[in-house]
Amino acid sequence: MRRRTWGAVGVTTLVFVACFLVILGIRILGEPGAAPFGRGRVAIVEVDGLIVDAERVIRELERATDDPSVRAIVVRVQSPGGVVAPTQEIHAAIARVRARGKPVVASMGSVAASGGYYLSAAADRIVANPGTLTGSIGVIMQLAELQELLKKVGVHYDIVKAGRYKDTGNISRPLTPEERAILQSLLDDMYDQFVDAVASGRHLARSAVLTLADGRVYSGRRARELGLVDQLGGLDDAVRLAGELGGISGKPRVLRPRRPTRLTDWLEWLLGSSSVLSLSPGLMGGTTLPLLGAAKLPLYLMD
Secondary structure, eight states: OHHHHHHHHHHHHHHHHHHHHHHHHHHHHOSTTOOSSSSOEEEEEEEESOBOOOHHHHHHHHHHHHOTTEEEEEEEEEESEEEHHHHHHHHHHHHHHHHTTOOEEEEEEEEEETHHHHHHTTSSEEEEOTTOEEEOOOOBOOOOOOHHHHHHHTOOOOOOOSSTTTTTTOTTSOOOHHHHHHHHHHHHHHHHHHHHHHHHHHTOOHHHHHHHOSSOEEEHHHHHHHTSOSEEOOHHHHHHHHHHHTTOOSSOEEEOOOOOSSHHHHHHHHHTOTTTTOOOGGGGTTOOOOEEBOTTSTTSEEO
């Protein structure tokens, strides 16, 4: 009886391992039917969720650029925006890929706004769905001011500082006019950088971008009419376009990103759910970073 039980356990384990390896093979080698070796592939690099770190995306862009079998890259953007500096790092990395002779196509998913649009502007072409939410060209910083609440609960802040403006943004008091002017100047500078990046990437006059850069969100169809997007379509359309730009005849073979390291990353990747294990913005604490994106989340440049 025990032998039968252990035999059943062994068979179940082998089946599980085989299924895992099949799924892993499909994820690593790309689309079903795609040849894993040889020249003429399009690599897909994903920018998914809030942009708070650029390391993984840059690493995947560099790996695809160094791969001689990759003729072009599609950056798949599913992001409402994020922190300014990592967004700019990804933008610069895309520009480096293009400088090395490989075309880059940005493919917008449901949302590619603010920081998501910022990095997309570095691509050779932008493809969006008609209902994609994009644009939102602007920068935001939200600061909580809890002075009255703290009084009610009996909390008092004692501030010891060296530097007149070191406690700018302190939640226990309102901003002074001087502090507000400093922060406004900071955001204006970042806003100018955003506008310049869009004007350069989209080959538009800066004055034309300024008329669109009031923080509003556009649909993909409206963005196409305004020159912020090149064509309408989904990921498959972006892959085909990238293949054409890369000189690939016929349907391009697709190279999906290799995924790493932590158990949670593996589970998230294999299950295909980027939202289940993603970092909640509520975990980011009370920092006051300027963001590219929507005003609904306090720390990011987002929609």
